[in-house]
Amino acid sequence: MLHAALSLPGAPAVMGVVETAHAIAAGAVRASDVAAAALARIDAFEGDLHAFLHVDRTGALAAAERVDADRRAGLPLGPLAGVPVHIKDMIAVAGMPLTAGSKMLAGWTPPLDATVVARLRAAGAVLIGKTNQDEFAMGSSNENSAFGPSRNPWDRTRVAGGSSGGAAAATAAGLGCGGLGTDTGGSVRQPAALCGVVGFKPTWGRVSRAGVVAFASSLDQVGTLTRSVADAAALYTAIAGSDPLDATSDPRPVADCAADLTEAKDLRGVRLGVPIEYLDAADGLDAGVRQRIEEALATLAQRGADVRRVSLPHVRFGIAAYYLVCTAEASANLQRYDGVRFGHRAALAPGATLDSLYATSRGEGFGPEVKRRILLGTFALSAGFHDAYYRKACQVRRLVHDDFARALRDCDALVGPTSPVCAWPLGAHAHDPLAMYLMDIFTVSANLAGLPALSVPAAPHPASALPVGLQFVGRAFDEASLLRVAHAFEAARGPCAWPAPAARSE
Amino acid sequence: MIPMEYLSIDSVLHGPFQAPSQASTADRVAHVARLARIELRPEEAAMLGHDLDRILAYVEELRAVDTDAVEPMIHAGDRGLVLRQDVERDGLGAAMATAGAPATEGGAFVVPRVIG
Amino acid sequence: MAWQGVIGLEVHAQLRTRSKIFCACPTTFGAAPNAHTCPVCLGHPGALPVLNERAVRLAVVAGLALDCAIATRSRFDRKNYFYPDLPKGYQITQVTAPLCTGGHLDVATAAGVVRGRIHHIHLEEDAGKSIHDASPAGTLVDLNRAGTPLIEIVGEPDLRSADDAVAWLRELRAILRHTGVCDGNMEEGSLRCDANVSVHRPNAPFGTRCEIKNLNSFRAVRDAIAHEIERQQAVIDAGGVVLQQTRLWDAERSRTLPMRSKEEAHDYRYFPEPDLLPLHVAPELVAELRAALPELPAARRARWSAAWGVPAAAAAVLCDEPVRADAFERALGAGPAADLAAAFALFVTGQVQAAHQRSARTDADVDAALPVLLDVCARWVQGRLTNKMLADVLQSAFGGDAALGAELERALAQVGAVVTDAGALAPTVDAVLAEHADQAARYRAGHTPVLGFFVGQVMRRLGGRGDAQAVQRLLQQRLDQ
Numbered sequence A: 001m002l003h004a005a006l007s008l009p010g011a012p013a014v015m016g017v018v019e020t021a022h023a024i025a026a027g028a029v030r031a032s033d034v035a036a037a038a039l040a041r042i043d044a045f046e047g048d049l050h051a052f053l054h055v056d057r058t059g060a061l062a063a064a065e066r067v068d069a070d071r072r073a074g075l076p077l078g079p080l081a082g083v084p085v086h087i088k089d090m091i092a093v094a095g096m097p098l099t100a101g102s103k104m105l106a107g108w109t110p111p112l113d114a115t116v117v118a119r120l121r122a123a124g125a126v127l128i129g130k131t132n133q134d135e136f137a138m139g140s141s142n143e144n145s146a147f148g149p150s151r152n153p154w155d156r157t158r159v160a161g162g163s164s165g166g167a168a169a170a171t172a173a174g175l176g177c178g179g180l181g182t183d184t185g186g187s188v189r190q191p192a193a194l195c196g197v198v199g200f201k202p203t204w205g206r207v208s209r210a211g212v213v214a215f216a217s218s219l220d221q222v223g224t225l226t227r228s229v230a231d232a233a234a235l236y237t238a239i240a241g242s243d244p245l246d247a248t249s250d251p252r253p254v255a256d257c258a259a260d261l262t263e264a265k266d267l268r269g270v271r272l273g274v275p276i277e278y279l280d281a282a283d284g285l286d287a288g289v290r291q292r293i294e295e296a297l298a299t300l301a302q303r304g305a306d307v308r309r310v311s312l313p314h315v316r317f318g319i320a321a322y323y324l325v326c327t328a329e330a331s332a333n334l335q336r337y338d339g340v341r342f343g344h345r346a347a348l349a350p351g352a353t354l355d356s357l358y359a360t361s362r363g364e365g366f367g368p369e370v371k372r373r374i375l376l377g378t379f380a381l382s383a384g385f386h387d388a389y390y391r392k393a394c395q396v397r398r399l400v401h402d403d404f405a406r407a408l409r410d411c412d413a414l415v416g417p418t419s420p421v422c423a424w425p426l427g428a429h430a431h432d433p434l435a436m437y438l439m440d441i442f443t444v445s446a447n448l449a450g451l452p453a454l455s456v457p458a459a460p461h462p463a464s465a466l467p468v469g470l471q472f473v474g475r476a477f478d479e480a481s482l483l484r485v486a487h488a489f490e491a492a493r494g495p496c497a498w499p500a501p502a503a504r505s506e
Numbered sequence B: 001m002i003p004m005e006y007l008s009i010d011s012v013l014h015g016p017f018q019a020p021s022q023a024s025t026a027d028r029v030a031h032v033a034r035l036a037r038i039e040l041r042p043e044e045a046a047m048l049g050h051d052l053d054r055i056l057a058y059v060e061e062l063r064a065v066d067t068d069a070v071e072p073m074i075h076a077g078d079r080g081l082v083l084r085q086d087v088e089r090d091g092l093g094a095a096m097a098t099a100g101a102p103a104t105e106g107g108a109f110v111v112p113r114v115i116g
Numbered sequence C: 001m002a003w004q005g006v007i008g009l010e011v012h013a014q015l016r017t018r019s020k021i022f023c024a025c026p027t028t029f030g031a032a033p034n035a036h037t038c039p040v041c042l043g044h045p046g047a048l049p050v051l052n053e054r055a056v057r058l059a060v061v062a063g064l065a066l067d068c069a070i071a072t073r074s075r076f077d078r079k080n081y082f083y084p085d086l087p088k089g090y091q092i093t094q095v096t097a098p099l100c101t102g103g104h105l106d107v108a109t110a111a112g113v114v115r116g117r118i119h120h121i122h123l124e125e126d127a128g129k130s131i132h133d134a135s136p137a138g139t140l141v142d143l144n145r146a147g148t149p150l151i152e153i154v155g156e157p158d159l160r161s162a163d164d165a166v167a168w169l170r171e172l173r174a175i176l177r178h179t180g181v182c183d184g185n186m187e188e189g190s191l192r193c194d195a196n197v198s199v200h201r202p203n204a205p206f207g208t209r210c211e212i213k214n215l216n217s218f219r220a221v222r223d224a225i226a227h228e229i230e231r232q233q234a235v236i237d238a239g240g241v242v243l244q245q246t247r248l249w250d251a252e253r254s255r256t257l258p259m260r261s262k263e264e265a266h267d268y269r270y271f272p273e274p275d276l277l278p279l280h281v282a283p284e285l286v287a288e289l290r291a292a293l294p295e296l297p298a299a300r301r302a303r304w305s306a307a308w309g310v311p312a313a314a315a316a317v318l319c320d321e322p323v324r325a326d327a328f329e330r331a332l333g334a335g336p337a338a339d340l341a342a343a344f345a346l347f348v349t350g351q352v353q354a355a356h357q358r359s360a361r362t363d364a365d366v367d368a369a370l371p372v373l374l375d376v377c378a379r380w381v382q383g384r385l386t387n388k389m390l391a392d393v394l395q396s397a398f399g400g401d402a403a404l405g406a407e408l409e410r411a412l413a414q415v416g417a418v419v420t421d422a423g424a425l426a427p428t429v430d431a432v433l434a435e436h437a438d439q440a441a442r443y444r445a446g447h448t449p450v451l452g453f454f455v456g457q458v459m460r461r462l463g464g465r466g467d468a469q470a471v472q473r474l475l476q477q478r479l480d481q
Ligand SMILES: [Mg+2]
Pocket: C012, C093, C124, C152
């Protein structure tokens, strides 16, 4: 049992979001004990995992005590009352430092909560800290964090994935019940796959981006990292919905997905499309991962799903289009880091010019991957190249979008691998940016098309026993159906017998 | 029919690509670094120039896509902008606005003197 | 053949909203540095723009008033450059798909009606303010103005002289004020003008243009354009070539100067703003705003002329400022006073304006006093106030401390009535004639212009309150006896 494997000697067993909320509401456990246990697990594992950039011990315990006091006073409790959650460092929490994994923002504390954070607080969640990430969410391994990488709980010599690697590692190791990440090209789903947890990216526009550091605005979306689909639904339900502070947030009402998942339904009548480009024709796909995905497809079929092959002819161009669009937007989004109003400013000799202040501050503050992407995006937008690179990529983006729209007319969801490989050793691709970009091959298209997508653990890799992620992509704004399908798969899969976190490196 | 090798990571990483000349690489990096106001150490410029060449060679594959009549896609969906009412509210105030700033004077941000 | 100027104006007008274009911070002018800022207009990480609905409505109104087509779908773009008063490192503006396109503005000039076409009008955010000379520490940056809503009205190069340009800009300002789009205050920067200037010989292609930045008064517009045309002519006459440049107007030394040239050409790397979806403007809204469009200044002036015979120059001055024009019409009302409209218009733009300029009174104070001023004007026109009495009333009232209307009432009471009654005038007339018997003799000898001397003497003794015609009549009567 996954949860049993996560229990720490002397500490309460780690429970999920839903389970914890129920236990606290029922008075079976006190919120302050849950918070203390989460903090104790952080103490025990954090040295190995480096999942956090900031832990708010005092704030977490105080918030938990307020929940206990409210309960004693008979006040109504929020749906997440007392549930300890962590927040990726891209997301503003008033009073907690925010770095976005960058030296550029070291020492900066945002004045206001992000909307998603305010909503978690309103639901009663206990915020335990900020999780590690690739700098400005640019990376697929967490090795681009200016503060050192998170490590994979299943094998500490391996990457946790990225960019929400800290959140995935923390969730897998039971450091809190789950948390929020951001997903621009797979940054929630891929680390979730590599760490063996559920990573859920809702439709672009479904969750407010207000207070979330922008990487690529038209692709960024806040998502959840949890140990179950039901937990994902619970966090998602708390944060989703339109926000007057984000003009791209969608006014459509949000269905209460959490209530929908109380029992696993079978998949009779559900049509699932398997993109041939993601499986049969994907020769970069690890053989063991392919095997587990094919087994998962068989499981889905056994549950009654109509599993069929579909084709997305333009997804082969997804990576190229994605890396031009995201870097172009990032080059503009990151211009605000100029050493004037907040963040790092270079120490310069008196008489230094404004331009040297900009260039030196930015040269010192940004790490190599951020510079690489800013330069690429600047180039893609620059005079003489804009049409051939940026505009062309936006046109291809539409073709990718239309491929998905066509496939999702005949299918309720698409299914395939999340990552072509399992967690790789730290450093394996650190000096090869293009190799790292190609790891996002299965995830970026959902961002280009703006669709909801979710990674759920399949059976572990047959050779390495490392986690393998199965990805579902759904119709725009139909998160409810996507969660139902993933939940049914999760139930059919049964518990995963995985080694305890951090066991491998001992 | 889709060619089978298109997702081959190996072929992309180690296959042939058009390496632009060193001079144009250096010029290109210097130009975009200047536009982006990022100072690069020489070895950093060389590394990033090399990376940029490879990435740009890779994205050349987009040229193969016929996009003649394709409207560029900027956002997912086709809904219009939601507007806010013209209601004023107090902001942060000068003290909070400048709290994280590296240099301030009298509630203003300070930068090296700009002429004109 | 002579050289001719070719001028197109680009006008930035601050929209009359309460809050900024993308955040709720107030747009009030003159607050302490950075007092009116929030994460959005400071460009904090994670802050997102949310468009102000009123800014859109006002921009549509401007477009309708200038006969533009209103785009039902427009879009925002990012214009990228680094400058300390541009917090995000990009300005949100509209480049490829502006809200209003086409349109024109006709102005009457001495040479006839000049049509200045409008290329487009777009919405954008203002930058903050860099203060260069206030501190030894360096340039100070105040972001209160950052995010103020602007429209940029881009005129075609249809104007041919500095005077045309001023007339066009003045009419544009009157329209923006009449429609409530912009307060038109050039000193506070609510209305700012850049001029694209070139010269050519008629029927030849346009020459190379220079853009002159930051013309913050009508005088600056006129002088800068006139000097720039002269400069370009001189360059060409001397065998030189006009370089495409951005130049600044140096008002103190009456010349334009090139801005410090950057080592790189500007590359703004425009691309669509991903944080804002396309702006959809419903045809119903456009129709609603079109129906609600107020009478524009040109129509108002024509109506005043047709109905009341108000002279064009006075009407133009009054219609520069719709609040003044409204107060003028309210004061006249629908009653018999309308007969006085032309005289009242001349009175307000003449004596009243002169007195106002010498005083410290506000426009609002004067506007509120227009009904009383109409009474003053009527008395004066009907001869119930002499010129001297009128001057005294205005001087006393404008110099008083209370509201102008009250001060005028007081001054009218104090100055009393004009003396017309022959019986009342007779002692003074007789005394003057007795004192100047020699002059009376000259008159009787046929030197009639002496009559003016006697009128002056009598009026002086009456403190200016005598009815000049009655005095003259009585004097003639006595002298002819
Ligand atoms: Mg402009």
